[in-house]
Amino acid sequence: KDVTDADILNDAKSPGDVVSFGLGTQGQRYSPSTQINAKTVKNLVPAWSMSFGGEKQRGQESQPVISDGKMFVTASYSRLFAVDAKTGKKLWKYEHRLPDGIMPCCDVINRGAALYGNLVIFATLDAQLVALNRDTGKVVWKEKLGDYAAGYSATAAPIVAKGKLITGISGGEFGAVGRIDARDPMTGKLIWTRPTVEGHMGYRYEDGKEIENGISGTTNATWEGDLWKTGGAATWNGATYDPDTNLIFAGTGNPAPWNSHLRPGDNLFSSSTVAIDADTGKIAWHYQNTPHDGWDFDGVNEFVSFDYKDPKTGKLLKAGGKADRNGFFFVNDRTNGKLLNVFPFVKKITWASGYNMETGRPNYIDEGRPGDPAQGADGKKGKVVFSAPSFLGGKNQQQMAYSPQTGLFYVPANEWSMDIWNEPVSYKKGAAYLGAGFTIKALNDDHIGVLRAVDPATGKIVWENKNYAPLWGGVLTTAGGLVFYGTPEGYLKGVDAKTGKELWSFQTGTGIVAPPVSWEQDGEQMIAVTTGWGGAVPLWGGDVAKRVNFLEQGGSVWVFKLHK
Ligand SMILES: O=C(O)c1cc(C(=O)O)c2c(n1)C(=O)C(=O)c1cc(C(=O)O)[nH]c1-2
Numbered sequence: 001k002d003v004t005d006a007d008i009l010n011d012a013k014s015p016g017d018v019v020s021f022g023l024g025t026q027g028q029r030y031s032p033s034t035q036i037n038a039k040t041v042k043n044l045v046p047a048w049s050m051s052f053g054g055e056k057q058r059g060q061e062s063q064p065v066i067s068d069g070k071m072f073v074t075a076s077y078s079r080l081f082a083v084d085a086k087t088g089k090k091l092w093k094y095e096h097r098l099p100d101g102i103m104p105c106c107d108v109i110n111r112g113a114a115l116y117g118n119l120v121i122f123a124t125l126d127a128q129l130v131a132l133n134r135d136t137g138k139v140v141w142k143e144k145l146g147d148y149a150a151g152y153s154a155t156a157a158p159i160v161a162k163g164k165l166i167t168g169i170s171g172g173e174f175g176a177v178g179r180i181d182a183r184d185p186m187t188g189k190l191i192w193t194r195p196t197v198e199g200h201m202g203y204r205y206e207d208g209k210e211i212e213n214g215i216s217g218t219t220n221a222t223w224e225g226d227l228w229k230t231g232g233a234a235t236w237n238g239a240t241y242d243p244d245t246n247l248i249f250a251g252t253g254n255p256a257p258w259n260s261h262l263r264p265g266d267n268l269f270s271s272s273t274v275a276i277d278a279d280t281g282k283i284a285w286h287y288q289n290t291p292h293d294g295w296d297f298d299g300v301n302e303f304v305s306f307d308y309k310d311p312k313t314g315k316l317l318k319a320g321g322k323a324d325r326n327g328f329f330f331v332n333d334r335t336n337g338k339l340l341n342v343f344p345f346v347k348k349i350t351w352a353s354g355y356n357m358e359t360g361r362p363n364y365i366d367e368g369r370p371g372d373p374a375q376g377a378d379g380k381k382g383k384v385v386f387s388a389p390s391f392l393g394g395k396n397q398q399q400m401a402y403s404p405q406t407g408l409f410y411v412p413a414n415e416w417s418m419d420i421w422n423e424p425v426s427y428k429k430g431a432a433y434l435g436a437g438f439t440i441k442a443l444n445d446d447h448i449g450v451l452r453a454v455d456p457a458t459g460k461i462v463w464e465n466k467n468y469a470p471l472w473g474g475v476l477t478t479a480g481g482l483v484f485y486g487t488p489e490g491y492l493k494g495v496d497a498k499t500g501k502e503l504w505s506f507q508t509g510t511g512i513v514a515p516p517v518s519w520e521q522d523g524e525q526m527i528a529v530t531t532g533w534g535g536a537v538p539l540w541g542g543d544v545a546k547r548v549n550f551l552e553q554g555g556s557v558w559v560f561k562l563h564k
């Protein structure tokens with residue numbers, strides 16, 4: 001059965017399949033199924049498990065998609081598996097041939113595939129897009145997204161918005177320039193492209209003709225000199241799409257280099273939410289979460305559409321929520337970007353004291369910015385500052401969930417800090433472009449990770465569940481009143497959505513850094529999660545990663561259903 005635009009638009013409401021990243025392109029990760037609930041969840045048992053095998057057992061961040069009784073799941077090293085969703089029997093496997101010399105910053109991960117027509121489409125670490133026939137696994141088309149030798153890579157799951165395949169790009173640590181592309185999903189042909197660094201021109205294509213779609217090369221007012229040419233703002237965690245406004249919401253990463261003294265100005269559109277018209281590729285609005293970012297506070301976190309009841313007027317507004325890597329939770333009007341509410345979702349923030357609601361800009365704490373090496377004693381190292389959150393963020397790639405039933409966001413947060421300092425650096429193709437050094441540190445002995453249920457109107461943390469190691473997997477919430485999430489310690493947990501009380505857990509044998517999903521297979525509600533420890537924490541976390549140094553790496557899909 002082909003996947004249609006209607007299937008995708010209806011994904012959040014149709015329990016029989018999961019045909020988009022986010023369980024609906026708005027990204028709420030809310031399943032309408034109720035069979036598994038507070039009463040029955042204790043009877044949840046494994047239905048099947050399938051191993052990705054081989055020696056390629058690195059971080060597994062993939063969200064499976066399921067349609068017509070088949071599951072499609074990507075795995076580390078740019079592999080994709082098709083599996084019988086009922087039994088776990090492998091149907092076929094695609095292994096992309098990765099060249100030597102790829103430069104992913106943060107492990108050999110992938111976050112998932114998109115479904116459209118009879119195709120399954122995913123992005124590879126060497127910055128290509130591959131579309132496979134979903135029945136045979138044969139390549140139907142391939143397109144290049146960027147030059148891997150210049151540091152481009154791709155890790156995000158594509159989505160389909162009104163018949164267009166929407167993709168992001170990685171490479172912010174190498175001075176790659178972020179952008180969102182829209183393509184014909186059946187052919188891979190480019191429809192429009194929208195760079196996310198001011199100064200770069202966007203284009204759309206009509207009958208083979210190239211037509212400009214905004215932000216000319218002369219409006220790079222928020223950058224000095226030629227810095228915009230290698231400005232970062234990678235769209236490395238993909239995008240969400242809201243059919244109500246016909247807008248694509250892309251979070252953008254750090255400006256390059258990290259050392260902010262080398263690039264005066266706001267450095268648009270880095271560390272922002274950028275809303276893009278799905279038809280034209282024009283920027284409808286932008287909101288910069290961290291102007292002039294100096295901490296690698298990539299603002300790539302997902303912007304999740306929801307109905308927001310304004311506490312002052314009682315009016316229901318079309319809004320979006322974003323738990324930013326910088327430690328603040330943002331509620332923006334999704335029709336125009338206006339800041340409606342903002343509050344911290346982690347306990348310690350050292351770089352800003354809050355936001356000015358009129359201007360939407362942060363109130364910086366000046367001492368929180370790492371110093372200028374030019375002002376340092378030897379001219380090679382700037383003043384070291386203590387910063388919270390750490391650059392790995394109050395939240396990172398792990399996707400939150402929103403329940404329209406409880407009105408709460410479920411945020412997989414982390415409480416940690418870093419010592420950070422700046423160093424001189426200049427751009428060199430294919431070389432790391434940071435100009436900074438760091439050491440990550442825990443803030444508390446008993447936990448780094450903390451799953452928080454957050455009320456977007458009051459900013460109140462309604463409940464929280466602490467976790468010893470950093471949380472790095474996404475969250476699922478269900479109409480059965482549950483929240484599911486995985487931990488690096490290997491547990492998949494089911495907790496009460498109203499109280500956080502743990503009702504069920506299962507040890508999967510390796511760390512979980514991926515978001516669970518739910519669907520109904522032949523009348524039975526299933527929960528699936530990809531397992532396999534990895535991602536940025538073991539690579540960059542230093543001492544913090546030792547909190548789970550007993551773990552074996554892995555690579556499997558686990559599926560659960562109720563015992564009868
Ligand atoms: O700026 C970028 O292009 C970029 C890309 C990625 C990526 O593609 O995974 C990460 C980051 N930055 C990053 O800063 C980061 O902390 C990070 C963590 C992870 C992960 O999957 O565990 N990816 C990335």
Ligand SMILES: [Ca+2]
Pocket residue numbers: 172173253254296298
């Ligand atoms: Ca980054």
